Amino acid sequence: xxxxxxxxxxxxxxxEGDLVFVEFKDDxxxxxxxxxxxxxxxxxxxxxxxxxxxxYLKGKGIxxxxxxxxxxxxxxxxxxxxxxEVVVRNVATGSIVKRLGxxxxxxxxxxxxxxxxxxxxxxxxxxxxxxxxxFGWATEEELKRMKDLSLKAxxxxxxxxxxxxLRLIDIKYEFGYDSDxxxxxxDEISPDTSRIWDDEGRSYDKDVFRxxxxxxxxxxxxxxxxxxxxxG
Ligand code: 5GP
Numbered sequence: 089x090x091x092x093x094x095x096x097x098x099x100x101x102x103x104e105g106d107l108v109f110v111e112f113k114d115d116x117x118x119x120x121x122x123x124x125x126x127x128x129x130x131x132x133x134x135x136x137x138x139x140x141x142x143x144y145l146k147g148k149g150i151x152x153x154x155x156x157x158x159x160x161x162x163x164x165x166x167x168x169x170x171x172x173e174v175v176v177r178n179v180a181t182g183s184i185v186k187r188l189g190x191x192x193x194x195x196x197x198x199x200x201x202x203x204x205x206x207x208x209x210x211x212x213x214x215x216x217x218x219x220x221x222x223f224g225w226a227t228e229e230e231l232k233r234m235k236d237l238s239l240k241a242x243x244x245x246x247x248x249x250x251x252x253x254l255r256l257i258d259i260k261y262e263f264g265y266d267s268d269x270x271x272x273x274x275d276e277i278s279p280d281t282s283r284i285w286d287d288e289g290r291s292y293d294k295d296v297f298r299x300x301x302x303x304x305x306x307x308x309x310x311x312x313x314x315x316x317x318x319x320g
Contacts, residue, residue: 111161118298133308134278135160141277152273167264167274171225173204176242177258234263252314257283
């Protein structure tokens with residue numbers, strides 16, 4: 089397969105028809121690429137979790153670019169990604185705690201939605217709807233649709249994780265247009281792009297790597313094991 093694009097944690101290959109193959113690398117990076125590692129097995133377990141979560145959301149009627157699972161990745165519709173990331177927070181932690189001086193662990197109910205401008209050179213800054221519309225990154229209608237789908241997906245995933253004995257703390261989504269101009273949930277859905285805690289507040293996500301909390305592949309393996317236990 090011809091390589092179309094290589095990012096920090098994934099490679100995108102051209103596949104049959106209008107499809108691409110998204111392959112997960114072992115590479116993990118944090119702090120805009122300043123901290124990096126490549127623990128063996130990390131790509132495979134992240135792919136397994138992402139495939140499971142896409143299958144689940146697809147089954148619940150969320151439009152996604154995901155088509156089918158493959159080796160260490162998945163086949164997806166080719167999409168043009170919008171440069172706006174949507175973060176949904178159930179609990180305050182991470183950047184919002186520093187930015188607004190909130191108490192870590194404060195419950196955010198109903199969930200809070202934030203937008204970030206997808207731009208590595210700028211470190212993905214927080215933006216408001218006005219910026220996105222003014223600079224043409226997304227229209228008002230597109231933002232509304234992305235927000236709506238992000239909240240629906242988060243409600244479904246929060247319920248799923250809770251059945252697996254885990255708490256979905258926050259999560260980042262990306263969206264893109266396919267060739268028929270359908271707006272689809274894209275990129276990946278995994279512990280690389282979300283925060284997942286157990287009832288004692290232990291992390292099972294990329295914070296394990298960001299903060300040197302233990303074995304990342306083992307933590308992701310536990311997420312997969314628990315999700316499989318619920319989804320079969
Ligand atoms: P925060 O804004 O607190 O750093 O991140 C909020 C949530 O979005 C976390 O679950 C974090 O992992 C995810 N997130 C935000 N931006 C990015 C990004 O550029 N890459 C990845 N992998 N996750 C992100």
